[in-house]
Amino acid sequence: xNENIRKKKILMVYPKYQDTFWSFKKILKxxxxxxxFPPLGLLTVSSMLPKEWDKKLVDMNFENLRxxxxxxxxxxxxxxxxxxxESADEVIERVQKLNKPVxxxxxxxxxxxxKYLHVEHLFIGEAEDTLPVFINDINEKTLKKEYRAxxxxxxxxxxxxxxxxxxxxxxxxxxxQFSRGCPYNCEFCDVVKLNGRIPRTKTKEQLVDELxxxxxxxxxxxxxxxxxxxxxxxxxxxxxxxxxxxxxxxxKHYPFSFNTxxxxxxxxxxxxxxxxxxxxxxAVFVGIETPDPLGLKECGKYQNQNRDLVxxxxxxxxxxxxxxxxxxxxxxxxxLSIFQRQIDFIQKSGxxxxxxxxxNALPKTRLYQRLKETKRLIQDTNANxxxxxxxxxxxxxGKENLIEGYKKIINTIYSPKxxxxxxxxxxxxxxxxxxxxxKLKWHHIKALFxxxxxxxxxxxxxxxxxxxxxxxxxxxxxxxxxxxxxxxxGIHFRSIFTVx
Numbered sequence: 001x002n003e004n005i006r007k008k009k010i011l012m013v014y015p016k017y018q019d020t021f022w023s024f025k026k027i028l029k030x031x032x033x034x035x036x037f038p039p040l041g042l043l044t045v046s047s048m049l050p051k052e053w054d055k056k057l058v059d060m061n062f063e064n065l066r067x068x069x070x071x072x073x074x075x076x077x078x079x080x081x082x083x084x085x086e087s088a089d090e091v092i093e094r095v096q097k098l099n100k101p102v103x104x105x106x107x108x109x110x111x112x113x114x115k116y117l118h119v120e121h122l123f124i125g126e127a128e129d130t131l132p133v134f135i136n137d138i139n140e141k142t143l144k145k146e147y148r149a150x151x152x153x154x155x156x157x158x159x160x161x162x163x164x165x166x167x168x169x170x171x172x173x174x175x176x177q178f179s180r181g182c183p184y185n186c187e188f189c190d191v192v193k194l195n196g197r198i199p200r201t202k203t204k205e206q207l208v209d210e211l212x213x214x215x216x217x218x219x220x221x222x223x224x225x226x227x228x229x230x231x232x233x234x235x236x237x238x239x240x241x242x243x244x245x246x247x248x249x250x251x252k253h254y255p256f257s258f259n260t261x262x263x264x265x266x267x268x269x270x271x272x273x274x275x276x277x278x279x280x281x282x283a284v285f286v287g288i289e290t291p292d293p294l295g296l297k298e299c300g301k302y303q304n305q306n307r308d309l310v311x312x313x314x315x316x317x318x319x320x321x322x323x324x325x326x327x328x329x330x331x332x333x334x335x336l337s338i339f340q341r342q343i344d345f346i347q348k349s350g351x352x353x354x355x356x357x358x359x360n361a362l363p364k365t366r367l368y369q370r371l372k373e374t375k376r377l378i379q380d381t382n383a384n385x386x387x388x389x390x391x392x393x394x395x396x397x398g399k400e401n402l403i404e405g406y407k408k409i410i411n412t413i414y415s416p417k418x419x420x421x422x423x424x425x426x427x428x429x430x431x432x433x434x435x436x437x438x439k440l441k442w443h444h445i446k447a448l449f450x451x452x453x454x455x456x457x458x459x460x461x462x463x464x465x466x467x468x469x470x471x472x473x474x475x476x477x478x479x480x481x482x483x484x485x486x487x488x489x490g491i492h493f494r495s496i497f498t499v500x
Contacts, residue, residue: 008138010049011073012057012165013065014039015080015087019496021355021386023061024172026492030450034062034170040177040226041079041106043161048131057165060087070098075121079106082362082383092119103134107194111363113146125149126180126195128157152196155180156203160210163217173222173259176210178202178241182229184263186287187299187367188328188359191228199232204244211248215255225260230284234272242275249280257433259283259322263303266321267312273319282433283322286313291345294333299367313349317429325351329406330359332396339405343412350425352486356409357386358402361393386496410497414490416461420468423486427472427479451488 017023024036039059046055056073058065070076076095080088085108095102096118105123109116113124122145123130130147137143158177168174181196182189202210214223231237249256258281266272266284276284288309289301296304313323327342346354360381361368371377371393381392395402412418455465465487472483 007052007054008050008075009054009073010046010056010075010077011069012039012042012046012055012077012079013091014042014057014059014061015078015084015091016060017084018086018382018384018387020083020384021357021493021496024489024492026495027488028172030488031172033172035059036172037175037224038166038168038171039079040161040175042077043163043165044158045077045079045105045127045131046162046165047159048127050135055162055165059166059170060091062170065091065094067098070095070100073100075101075103077103077105079104080108081106082108082112082381084108085112085382092116107190110194111190117145119145121145121147123147126153128153128155152181152198152200155200156206158202158206160206160213163213168217168219173224174214174217174219175224175226176207176214177226178207178230179227179232181232182263183232184229184301184303185366186289186301187370188362188365190362190365193364195228199229201233201236201241204240207241208244208248211245211256215252220255221257223256223258225258227260230260230262231266231269231272234269238272238275242272242279245279246275254280256280257282259285259324261285264288264307264309264312265303267315267319270319273316273321277320277433280433281321283324284316285324285326286316287326288313288345288351289326289328290331290334290338291341292331292333292338295328295331295338298331298333299328310345310349313351314429317350317426318431320431320433322353322426322430323349323351324353325349325355327354327356328359329356329409330391330395330397330402334397336397336401336405339408342409343418346409346413347418347422347425350422350429352419352422352426353489354413354422355386356406356413358391358406359393359395360390414493414497416459416464416490419490419493420461420464420487423468423483424471426486427476427482430479430482432479432482448484451484454491455487 019025022036028034042057056069058069078088078091088108092102101120103121104116104119105127109122110124113122116122126149130149134147179199179201181199182191183197183199185192185197262284264286289299290296291309293305316323329338329342360383361371361377362381362383376394377392378394379392382390384390456462468483472480
């Protein structure tokens with residue numbers, strides 16, 4: 001390889017998240033962690049670069065980006081989602097002031113590339129096909145501003161992420177990707193724009209290689225499958241990948257527990273739920289969006305229509321899968337009754353982790369285009385739809401009605417009384433796993449006693465906390481860790497949803 005290629009120094013920067021629903025910043029200290037998830041995209045890119053190159057990674061969610069790091073590098077790679085935009089913009093400005101070239105990629109730049117024409121090099125779309133061209137252009141000294149994917153690449157080309165680049169113990173969970181793309185095309189969602197509508201999957205050999213790499217790193221704990229819709233190709237999962245995953249877990253004595261994202265029709269497939277449970281899946285995030293059929297029809301959420309959604313959720317819970325739910329208010333079809341209906345649904349379903357957000361029009365989505373054509377867009381979105389500041393269009397029900405209704409939902413479902421009641425409903429429905437139980441560690445004991453002090457003594461809702469703990473201890477003693485864990489998680493949710 002050319003000598004110039006071997007000596008390149010790459011600084012990878014992961015910008016800071018806002019304090020969002022999934023950041024868990026308030027409670028990570030309970031378990032001695034610094035961030036929820038590592039930057040899987042940058043770790044994968046690192047493995048796609050020549051091995052001879054020197055690489056460093058700075059995760060700004062818990063590390064400071066130093067001028068010395070920037071000046072050390074030949075190129076600064078930045079990957080970000082829209083929710084990281086503010087931090088990404090600051091990093092770009094800072095790097096360019098130090099006269100270093102910036103290379104940007106990821107969802108923020110793929111759907112918003114028009115606003116980053118001042119950046120030296122832009123990757124638009126997935127990089128499996130375009131990064132080799134970039135590397136060759138460095139060698140030939142013919143670098144271009146834009147590297148745009150002409151199609152969605154085969155992800156069989158995607159390498160095992162470079163776990164050596166980070167300190168894994170800083171993170172609450174590691175990540176893995178089995179597929180990209182989603183067969184559905186909800187109006188508000190940008191997944192189809194980013195990753196396509198035909199799910200592309202890795203081979204079972206790739207999956208095993210990635211699991212082996214995580215295992216070899218010394219990690220034992222949670223692993224998040226980041227797929228847009230894990231069950232986008234059910235037959236492949238049932239026939240090949242899940243059986244392979246089950247065998248791997250058995251051989252290694254279940255070192256990992258898994259969670260992922262999937263559509264609600266998972267609840268229709270008993271065999272698939274059984275296989276996921278046997279493979280060690282314990283939780284799944286599902287886009288419920290709304291209990292209103294008109295809202296589901298409006299946003300094109302066809303997979304949620306013509307079904308008893310509460311029953312579907314409880315089927316998943318009874319199959320050993322905790323359901324984490326996404327909910328949206330602000331659809332054109334929403335009336336003022338939607339706010340109480342959302343509350344009633346969330347409480348009845350026992351979805352403890354209920355991410356309720358205001359509808360947002362993300363760039364390049366069908367919703368964005370429709371609102372743009374009708375002149376209802378009012379600002380860019382920050383993609384943090386659990387923040388009222390993110391509302392970027394004029395809602396038909398009126399802004400004040402939407403804001404007040406949203407506050408009503410949040411102040412109700414995350415009040416101590418409702419929140420702890422919802423935990424009880426979940427525990428009553430949930431079939432806890434019989435295998436792969438995580439070993440007790442010091443940070444678990446620390447978290448337990450911290451919860452006693454913070455929630456059982458200092459918190460205003462302490463009577464509801466103790467009622468839950470005692471109820472769980474006597475009624476469902478094996479599920480007591482869930483009662484304690486969700487109670488601690490509630491500290492984060494109340495901090496995120498502090499509205500008045």
